Amino acid sequence: MLRYTINRILLTIPTLLGVAVLVFFMLRIVPGDIVEVKLRGDGGAVTQETIEMERHRLGLDKPLMVQFKDWMVGVVTFNYGISMWTERPVMEEIAIRLELSLEVAILATLIAILLAIPLGTTAALYRDTWIDYLMRILTIGGISIPSFWFGMLIMLSLLAAFNWLPPITFTPIYVDPVANLTQLIWPAAAVGYRYCAVTARMIRSSLLEVLSEDYIRTARAKGVQEKLVISRHALRNALLPAITVIALEFTFLIGGLVVTEQVFNLNGIGQLFVQSVSRNDFTLIQGMVMLIAAFYVFVNLAVDLLYAVFDPRIRYA
């Protein structure tokens, strides 16, 4: 197990370094940078000299390889430089928004998993009845409806029902949990819907598969209560493949969050990312891409390790 763990952790390093190299060169393939957006955007006549000065100040006039070296050193030492637009450290810009986005992501995951397990289980147990069909319609909806539009629908329904919209200012959960949740539960539901739908579908199909196994028949034959057969014997084994889906779908969650934060006007990582893309803020884009990729890589790492804990076959393979 230790060997497997170490190997698996080491495998994340080339991926993350690859992300760093890729994002750096991708942003610089095509000429054009933030200086033009920033200075020409005002519509005023800006001399070439001013542009060159600004480039020099931001370090954009250095040879590409020197910039690359600086970036890679920064990646390894967790120093991502300063935002080219706001002139504040990238880490700081991210840090003040991370709490909000992280909380929405966690809430969405919790909503998804807590709903998906009972939904998927009931659908499997009542296979081909109206409950199952209802579940299927709900899951198909979850896969088809874009999370940002679902968010808009939530807002519309809140307006129609209560003539009320969620607050826009962020209150940390440890300051005022009620104010915090009334703001963040809606975006979490919007991005969590798809997550829940996909997970429930996976639980349903893997539970059906497990229920036809010999050991389930054995358990029933020796007189174990049906409730225990489901919870102890079947569900435990059926949840394993669901974990993979939860990890795979995590990227969808982040992607959905990037767009949905706009709908709810949340000042989180997603909104910052979209802003920095429209401003060509290279340093901020790079920093956030590293963060998102790292998140993805570590969630996958955690899932792989969990899988190995639960399923001994993987450890020894």
Next chain:
Amino acid sequence: MTIAVPDSSIVETAPRPRGQIAEFVRQQPLGTVSFFIICAMMFAGVASELVAPYDPLAIDFTSIMSAPSWAHWCGTDAYGRDICSRLIYGSRTALVIGFTSSFIGSSIGAILGIASAYFGGKIDDWIQRVMDVLLAFPIIVLALVVVAAFGKMLVGEIDINLIIAIAIPILPRVARVVRAAAFSVRVMPYVDAARAAGYSHTRIIFRHMAPNVVAPYLIMLTAFIAQAILAEASLSFLGLGVQEPTAAWGLMLSGNAADFYRQAPWLILFPGVAISLAVFGFNLFGDSLRDFLDPRFKV
């Protein structure tokens, strides 16, 4: 003693196309429904000029944000433009961008996947490392990075760079699935035979291996049209995809639409329904195609 007569359905080698379609309709009712949704969308996209009641760009200040009525089935937007017509023209935008980006991404991905399986060893390792890196990004995030890097390049009304931006995140996802399928083709005797006959690598990859992974390729192509339409809608919604005044579903939801929750909910309802239906259609058709063609390739 009777001699067992081979069942004709087993012996028959070339499947009759008409029988196959009937079989698909019988086995995949939902897939058939989704196929009709796709057809309707294609018709609206191809024949927009004939179907749409109004010019999608015609601004009419006498009927700004009017509610759905017989004159304007889905109401009008903040410029008095007919929403129904914009939805119909929007299906053209969604299809053109969705199909081309999924086609480019899936095709390059499939070729890389086959090459990866065919060469194996070091080349396989390297291609997989690069794919792993690309897979560490959510589709939207990678597309946004490409948008930031490449900017816009309009050819006619279509933004080529937007298509590339959506195609790149699709590529590694297809490559991974096709590679897995190509591994089982790789060990087939006819591939060895082709190599023994001295055919070039390119010829073996394109003529011998590619035709045998067409099933997963088609499944992924269809399913990723859904993802591409979703990505296009999201990018346009964020203001970084299709630009005004072109009719695009995501764009119709962005900007001022969100300010009119109270006065004009139809501004928000109809474009979202259009996106959801399109994504639903292609997703489900891809799923049914997979179940029908080859249940082994679970995406």
